[in-house]
Amino acid sequence: MPPIELIAIDLDGTLLSTDEQISQSNIDAINRARNAGITILVCTGRGLGESSRAMKAIDQRDPVMVAGGSIIADPITGRTIHRFTMKQEVVAQAAQLFHESKCPALVMKDPAEIGYDYLVVHSDDEHPIHPITQWWFDDHQLKVEYANEVHHDPHPEHTVRVGIVAPSSISNPISKKLTELMGDQAWLYDFPCVTPRGHRGDTVHVLELFAARINKWAAISWYLEEHNIDPVRVAAIGDQANDVPMIESAGIGIAMGNAIAEVQSHAEFITASNDDDGVAHAINAIVSGDLCALKV
DSSP: OOOOOEEEEOTBTTTBOTTSOOOHHHHHHHHHHHHTTOEEEEEOSSOHHHHHHHHHHTTOOSOEEEGGGTEEEOTTTOOEEEEOOOOHHHHHHHHHHHHHTTOOEEEEEOHHHHSOSEEEEOTTTTOOOOHHHHHHHHHTTOOEEEESSGGGOSOGGGEEEEEEEEEHHHHHHHHHHHHHHHGGGEEEEEEEOOOOTTOOSSOEEEEEEEETTOSHHHHHHHHHHHHTOOGGGEEEEEOSGGGHHHHHHSSEEEEOTTOOHHHHHHOSEEOOOGGGTHHHHHHHHHHHTOGGGSBO
């Protein structure tokens, strides 16, 4: 097997523990990989502002694939290196479906260009945002603007994602409708979102819609082409549905012990859970060349 030159690592459920911390073992393993000449790329569904604490914890200096792979950003300067934007008509169609279910559309922006992270489109009926969305905005000190309709968006050219946060009983039917409506015009995920500690009640999902064929592996592929790196020399570590493209496309795909079944079925190896330093175990196995230490 060719030596690994790059390791792509997801954040939530992977590098981050259940309480959103990064263990010292994971930090040490990342530094060990860097010292061995391996590039570390963080690939997350979060925006750059939502990832800043984690980036500081691991002293990330290489580019970060954020917003589900739709933005490749410099974690030091905050500058956008490359991005994949959405067509306004796709955003409008999705927002209409969201509003029919009384959910505001959460339109993610490229903050490096316009100075704010989200445009919340709540329709003329002013559908309230979910309490978990408000907690997320406040906890990460995100800059948010508001509009009644998509056509009021002053910066449609800077949209990289549109979605909702809602109970799965609402998000699942919308996902089905969007899939039927959009076909291959967009890329869609619908999975459990990060919730405040002690959250009880309904399972709350984040439904995310991206431009066609844009995902974490699309961002990684862009980076590989820019740096002339063969995909076979890439290892990817993740746990959730939005990690599947990079898990199945990388030379070595590693699922977390807490990963959903779909991810584990596409992975070549399985490491420990995110609460048991699974990333550290995976990186140490890669650096030492002893991948047999991981489950097959």
